[in-house]
Amino acid sequence: MDHGQDLKSTIKRIAVEQFNRNGYHGTTIRTIAKEAECSLPMVYYYFSSKKDLFHEIIRKDYFHILDREAQKLKTTNILDFYTDFIVNVMNLDEHDRMVYRLGVKVYLSFDGDEDLLAVMEAWEASIVPRHYQLILPHLKDASNPKARVRTLMHLLENLIERVVVKNQTLVEQEIREELSIVLGL
Amino acid sequence: MDHGQDLKSTIKRIAVEQFNRNGYHGTTIRTIAKEAECSLPMVYYYFSSKKDLFHEIIRKDYFHILDREAQKLKTTNILDFYTDFIVNVMNLDEHDRMVYRLGVKVYLSFDGDEDLLAVMEAWEASIVPRHYQLILPHLKDASNPKARVRTLMHLLENLIERVVVKNQTLVEQEIREELSIVLGL
DNA sequence: GTATATATCTAACGTACGTTAGGTTACAAA
DNA sequence: TTTGTAACCTAACGTACGTTAGATATATAC
Numbered sequence: 001m002d003h004g005q006d007l008k009s010t011i012k013r014i015a016v017e018q019f020n021r022n023g024y025h026g027t028t029i030r031t032i033a034k035e036a037e038c039s040l041p042m043v044y045y046y047f048s049s050k051k052d053l054f055h056e057i058i059r060k061d062y063f064h065i066l067d068r069e070a071q072k073l074k075t076t077n078i079l080d081f082y083t084d085f086i087v088n089v090m091n092l093d094e095h096d097r098m099v100y101r102l103g104v105k106v107y108l109s110f111d112g113d114e115d116l117l118a119v120m121e122a123w124e125a126s127i128v129p130r131h132y133q134l135i136l137p138h139l140k141d142a143s144n145p146k147a148r149v150r151t152l153m154h155l156l157e158n159l160i161e162r163v164v165v166k167n168q169t170l171v172e173q174e175i176r177e178e179l180s181i182v183l184g185l
Numbered sequence: 186m187d188h189g190q191d192l193k194s195t196i197k198r199i200a201v202e203q204f205n206r207n208g209y210h211g212t213t214i215r216t217i218a219k220e221a222e223c224s225l226p227m228v229y230y231y232f233s234s235k236k237d238l239f240h241e242i243i244r245k246d247y248f249h250i251l252d253r254e255a256q257k258l259k260t261t262n263i264l265d266f267y268t269d270f271i272v273n274v275m276n277l278d279e280h281d282r283m284v285y286r287l288g289v290k291v292y293l294s295f296d297g298d299e300d301l302l303a304v305m306e307a308w309e310a311s312i313v314p315r316h317y318q319l320i321l322p323h324l325k326d327a328s329n330p331k332a333r334v335r336t337l338m339h340l341l342e343n344l345i346e347r348v349v350v351k352n353q354t355l356v357e358q359e360i361r362e363e364l365s366i367v368l369g370l
Numbered sequence: 371g372t373a374t375a376t377a378t379c380t381a382a383c384g385t386a387c388g389t390t391a392g393g394t395t396a397c398a399a400a
Numbered sequence: 401t402t403t404g405t406a407a408c409c410t411a412a413c414g415t416a417c418g419t420t421a422g423a424t425a426t427a428t429a430c
Contacts, residue, residue, distance in 0.1 A: 007407085023295065025210035029388065039409055041390080050388065108350050110208070110295045147362040154363065155336065158343040165293050177332040178339065182366060192377085214418065224379055226420080235418065 008046040011036045013095060015053055016061075020098045024054055024111045051113075058116050062103035063123070065096055078138045079185055082156060083176045090163045090170060100164040128153070135183075142184035151182045193231040196221045198280060200238050201246075205283045209239055209296045236298075243301050247288035248308070250281055263323045264370060267341060268361045275348045275355060285349040313338070320368070327369035337367045 014036045018027040029050055033040040047053040069088055073081055092100065106112035107120050132149050139145035155178060162168040199221045203212040214235055218225040232238040254273055258266055277285065291297035292305050317334050324330035340363060347353040 023208055023210055025208055028386080030386080040388095041410090042408065044389070045407070105295055108293075108295075108346070110290055110293075110350075144362055144366065147359065148366055150359065151340065151363040151366050154340055154343040154347075158339040158346075161293070161343075162339075165295075174332065174335065177329055178336040181329065181333055181336050181369070184366070213416080215416080225418095226380090227378065229419070230377075 007036070007038060007042065011038070011043055011046060012053070012057065012061075016057055016095060016098050016102065019054060019057070019102055019111075024050075054112065055116065057099060058103060058106055058112065059119065061099045062106075065092070065100055066103075066123070075134065078135060079176065079179055079183065081134075082152070082179050083172065086156070086159050086163065086170065086175050087172050089160060092164075097164050097167075100160075104161060104165055139183065148182060148184060152179065155179070155182055192221070192223055192227065196223070196228055196231060197238070197242065197246075201242055201280060201283050201287065204239060204242070204287055204296075208290075209235075239297065240301065242284060243288060243291055243297065244304065246284045247291075248304075250277070250285055251288075251308070260319070263320060264361060264364055264368065266319075267337070267364050268357065271341070271344050271348065271355065271360050272357055274345060277349075282349050282352075285345075289346060289350055324368065333367060333369060337364065340364070340367055 011032060015027070015032050018032055018035070021027075027050075029043050030040055033043050036043075043053070047056065069085065072088060073084055075081055089097075089100065102111070103120070106116050107124075109117055131153060132146075135149050135152065136145055139148055142148060159170065159175065159178075163170060196217060200212070200217050203217055203220070206212075212235075214228050215225055218228050221227075228238070232241065254270065257273060258269055260266055274282075274285065287296070288305070291301050292309075294302055316338055317331075320334050320337065321330055324333055327333060344355065344360065344363075348355060
């Protein structure tokens, strides 16, 4: 009971860093243990396998971030809503951005397995109709509203990727301009 | 001299498939050799190392596809120009799409090393001003033309990713709609 | 017919991997 | 004071990795 859960979260924190830097196959239990300053079997004391460690990061931490960020937002103005979303993601601390990046990597099937991908695609399938419901009412007088929603989702995906994957810093005003163009506001 | 360069390109073809499916670290010389139906050292006969094999795929084949696709396009109409670009990428054969996907993976720093990434960023830095030169003259009467170019590049990046990374089939008319919204045409 | 070069192989090197067996502390409960 | 258990360790297992040494076959050149 020296450290207890302390060490578990240290291990996970280091694992996130290494999975990010070197990918799943490029990361080894040994280097995780070394950087976490514990012995190798301690990783197995807290996680049943390497795969389990990776899965816990995605299934728990990644989706926790998604849920948390979704609940932060107020639906007053549609343009503010999506601008805030991107800005909030940009303001995540470094660790959460790394978890997010790992999630995107799995989403693009660049890492992880079919199980994790299936979870993500189910999540996406549940969220897409919500975007339509949310946006369409605001687009009554714009042309081709469905294509605008589609374009918006594509743009958002790219902006998220720039922020969490390529670590770019975007300017709020520029984000707002781009969303505004797509929404036709 | 049984097969000669034949085997070299077979090895590279198989390598592209496996690097795509399992990533750089998840791919082994042994499984490449097995699937190429040759012995393990034959891979080293044609490529000096695993890293060299990966580098040749990106530096030669990926950039060859980029150049080829760029030269295919006619600059008559700006909307056709970018629509054709996406449609052409969608119509690449499976192997070329896999090479493209590998390139995107490197571009997102999900695989490869700093050397390869530097080459890509140099390429991107050279291409971005060309987009501005190409598009801006067509946007004289649209509002906020610079933001439109930026948005267009973000949208294009996402569409490319959907096609080559997520293997989605997009409908030409829908692509055109999205580009048209962003360009304000 | 011998020499040369290309294309292929079997076998092994040293290293590192994921994982586990089995032991040692330290502290709390009985 | 013994017992139990949570938190940690060293050491090793079997496997697989990237890479290389060294031999063989085949075909062309002289």
